[in-house]
Amino acid sequence: MADVEGGKGEIPSCADGGAVDRAIRRNDRMLVRWLARKFGDIETARDIAQSAYLRVWRYAQTQHIDNVQALIFKTAANLAANEFRARKRMQLLKLDPSASTRENAIEQIASASPSPEATAVAREEIAASLRAIQSLPDLARRAFVLSRFEDKTYREIAVILGVSESSIEKYIIAALKALRKAAEETGRTPKIVHLSNRRNRQ
Amino acid sequence: MNQRLPDDDAGDPANDDAAHWMARKLSGSMNAEERKAFEGWLSLSDDHRRAFAELEGMLDRADAHGGDLLAAEFERQLTDEAERQARHRRSGVSRIAAAISAAALVAVISIFAVNQQPDRLIAHETEIGAFDRIALDDGSEIELNTASRITVAFDDNSRSVNLEGGEAFFNVETDRARPFIVKTDVAEIAVTGTSFSVSTVHDRSSVHVLTGVVEVTPLKGQQATLLAGDTIDVKADGSATPVARYDPSLIFAWRSGKARFHDERLGNVVASLNRYFDTPIELGDDSLADLPVTGEFDIRDRETAVKALTLIFDLESREEPARIILSRPQPQ
Numbered sequence: 001m002a003d004v005e006g007g008k009g010e011i012p013s014c015a016d017g018g019a020v021d022r023a024i025r026r027n028d029r030m031l032v033r034w035l036a037r038k039f040g041d042i043e044t045a046r047d048i049a050q051s052a053y054l055r056v057w058r059y060a061q062t063q064h065i066d067n068v069q070a071l072i073f074k075t076a077a078n079l080a081a082n083e084f085r086a087r088k089r090m091q092l093l094k095l096d097p098s099a100s101t102r103e104n105a106i107e108q109i110a111s112a113s114p115s116p117e118a119t120a121v122a123r124e125e126i127a128a129s130l131r132a133i134q135s136l137p138d139l140a141r142r143a144f145v146l147s148r149f150e151d152k153t154y155r156e157i158a159v160i161l162g163v164s165e166s167s168i169e170k171y172i173i174a175a176l177k178a179l180r181k182a183a184e185e186t187g188r189t190p191k192i193v194h195l196s197n198r199r200n201r202q
Numbered sequence: 203m204n205q206r207l208p209d210d211d212a213g214d215p216a217n218d219d220a221a222h223w224m225a226r227k228l229s230g231s232m233n234a235e236e237r238k239a240f241e242g243w244l245s246l247s248d249d250h251r252r253a254f255a256e257l258e259g260m261l262d263r264a265d266a267h268g269g270d271l272l273a274a275e276f277e278r279q280l281t282d283e284a285e286r287q288a289r290h291r292r293s294g295v296s297r298i299a300a301a302i303s304a305a306a307l308v309a310v311i312s313i314f315a316v317n318q319q320p321d322r323l324i325a326h327e328t329e330i331g332a333f334d335r336i337a338l339d340d341g342s343e344i345e346l347n348t349a350s351r352i353t354v355a356f357d358d359n360s361r362s363v364n365l366e367g368g369e370a371f372f373n374v375e376t377d378r379a380r381p382f383i384v385k386t387d388v389a390e391i392a393v394t395g396t397s398f399s400v401s402t403v404h405d406r407s408s409v410h411v412l413t414g415v416v417e418v419t420p421l422k423g424q425q426a427t428l429l430a431g432d433t434i435d436v437k438a439d440g441s442a443t444p445v446a447r448y449d450p451s452l453i454f455a456w457r458s459g460k461a462r463f464h465d466e467r468l469g470n471v472v473a474s475l476n477r478y479f480d481t482p483i484e485l486g487d488d489s490l491a492d493l494p495v496t497g498e499f500d501i502r503d504r505e506t507a508v509k510a511l512t513l514i515f516d517l518e519s520r521e522e523p524a525r526i527i528l529s530r531p532q533p534q
Contacts, residue, residue, distance in 0.1 A: 069284065129263045
């Protein structure tokens with residue numbers, strides 16, 4: 001950061017400032033609409049987009065950016081994912097009084113902030129589960145993420161991915177099997193380190 | 203101790219069943235019968251319960267990465283969307299000879315406009331639920347409905363408007379020397395002086411003529427001549443439906459802030475109303491979509507619309523942060 005003036009022979013803030021402006025102008029409408037669809041709320045969409053622009057713009061003041069559009073998307077995607085997860089937790093807590101979702105809500109809180117001890121035990125398995133999901137074929141991974149984290153039904157996912165509903169179920173089963181395989185290969189066979197079930201571990 | 207073999211495929215039928223049931227549970231479409239079968243399976247043996255609980259634990263652990271995985275998915279969706287738009291623009295350029303693609307023209311005109319005539323290319327846009335009236339230099343007027351965007355490019359020989367999305371009503375001042383042309387992705391609409399509306403929703407363009415004569419050239423097929431009271435739809439593939447008649451009191455209701463329906467399916471009514479609302483209304487139950495609606499709604503007032511629908515059909519509404527769900531009352 002402090003090194004920007006350090007004789008690179010270019011003035012990134014000017015050049016990249018222009019590039020950032022152009023990239024924002026080119027993508028603003030699409031990005032805001034996409035966000036509005038995600039959150040069903042234009043205010044939130046604008047807030048997130050603005051916040052992403054601001055971050056990228058600040059970054060561009062000191063760093064060279066090869067692909068401004070990609071960085072804007074990445075930043076907006078991160079902010080949107082955070083907001084999405086936060087809302088999901090709130091929603092589960094406040095709105096759904098049914099027993100099954102209350103249980104989910106508790107799991108949500110628990111898995112969002114597990115005890116340090118649970119974290120240590122589960123870290124290796126968590127890393128393995130991430131690898132398992134990431135190494136799934138493209139469509140299976142997207143189906144899993146859309147189902148699990150975007151709360152889409154299989155029908156909705158089928159529309160997004162352009163495949164049949166029954167394929168989605170196959171993808172999800174593949175994802176679940178990959179998770180089991182990963183858990184087994186870490187050696188610590190699915191020994192139910194249920195993050196939400198801390199009472200088992202004390 | 204549970205010593206599981208790593209080879210899952212050869213695997214324990216309890217694990218396979220557990221994956222199947224978990225996949226059903228995540229589908230969001232498990233019915234009462236299935237749920238019963240699932241509970242039956244669970245209660246059948248400790249092994250089943252163990253296998254299912256293990257899967258839940260594994261999903262929990264994957265949840266720890268939910269933010270990252272979701273961010274990666276979002277990034278992917280955004281990149282796809284941007285690519286789709288860029289492709290759209292590019293493919294349009296080759297079609298310019300046929301004078302069709304709004305997006306292409308915008309792209310091309312922008313390039314020249316930036317260098318030469320920045321004041322000649324003007325964009326107008328409305329947000330969700332908004333309405334705008336635009337007076338053009340030639341005396342023509344454009345009314346923009348919700349979530350719509352046009353680009354206006356006038357020169358000495360032509361008056362050109364690109365409807366990039368949404369819906370617009372045009373009241374065109376006659377100028378024989380300069381035809382007035384509205385372009386969408388799938389059609390070109392040419393007039394000299396008249397009033398009509400064009401909407402483009404889901405890549406489909408509809409033209410409704412209120413007065414005068416309008417020529418519509420779809421991307422594919424024959425040019426059609428529409429008179430007052432005529433309508434035509436141009437589908438996403440560029441083919442057009444036959445010219446039909448329509449009821450202006452329904453079609454143009456938005457110009458006075460209303461949405462009117464005559465014996466319309468509730469599913470379509472909700473879809474129409476949602477064009478105006480930040481927080482969409484959803485039907486909790488597919489069977490509701492076929493209920494017939496006749497009536498008038500204020501498109502600036504979602505609450506009253508929801509109230510009216512719940513009263514007419516004896517429904518309940520439940521507000522969530524991102525949607526409002528209408529459903530039949532649960533029998534207590």
